[in-house]
Amino acid sequence: MSRIIDAKGKACPMPVLMAKEAISAGESQFTVLVDNTTAVGNLQRLAANQGFDASVEEKDGAYCLSFLKNGSLPVASAEEPVCAPAPSAGYAIFVGRDIIGDGDRELGTNLMRMFFYTLAQSDDLPRSILFMNAGVKLPAGDEQVAQHLQTLLDRGVEVLVCGTCLNFYGIADQLAAGTVSNMYDILTRMQEAGKVISL
Known part of the structure; x- marks a missing residue:
């Protein structure tokens, strides 16, 4: 059973940081619960940048985002050039x-x-x-x-x-x-x- 992270009522950027902690811990499947659309958008961007699929389901005013590691994409593939700061990093x-x-x-x-x-x-x-x-x-x-x-x-x-x-x-x-x-x-x-x- 995948881990459930209850981030309802948490102010920005706590839901993202809680999800990032799960990703850093090596979890390939987990669920995040939030109660506002801004958090949903932030978590979807995090998922895309970290090589995860994130499906969203709304129920009783809350949003359930299911994170699932996408094996066909390397972690943070979309952000690879940005993640290597250098004097020429812009x-x-x-x-x-x-x-x-x-x-x-x-x-x-x-x-x-x-x-x-x-x-x-x-x-x-x-x-x-x-x-x-x-x-x-x-x-x-x-x-x-x-x-x-x-x-x-x-x-x-x-x-x-x-x-x-x-x-x-x-x-x-x-x-x-x-x-x-x-x-x-x-x-x-x-x-x-x-x-x-x-x-």
Whole structure:
């Protein structure tokens, strides 16, 4: 009988970390119980990155994700190049605010928009752009920034947006560009990067 991990009521990124612990322990089959769709999405991404199939079943307001090791895929095959940090590992941008600088707010807003416009035109692109705290208001509320982010997505840049932060500000349904993510994935991208630029 496969192990059952009860992660209902656990805040991000605990469900992902609990599942990762089971994978690290060598378990090839286990079940994770959660009670929100954000956790479901995070766990499905973890499963795909770690060489697992994850089927989802909803019952009585809870979600049951059954993890099963896929023997035809090596563990973390999709992430292999990223998991070997090196001086050439590229860079990530961490955005924890919705303006640049501490001065005038209107100026800070315009600077942020210009930053992402300029970045979208650049030949030296980051691997990942990571949004947390008030930074999530940019892909979920600023039309100009969202357009620039879409250009970056089209050019292969990964955009991760903190789901807990979106929910805190009540703007999860307004996300216009990027993928709802969690602390585990965002921290992993920072650890894998050759350098991290913070705005």
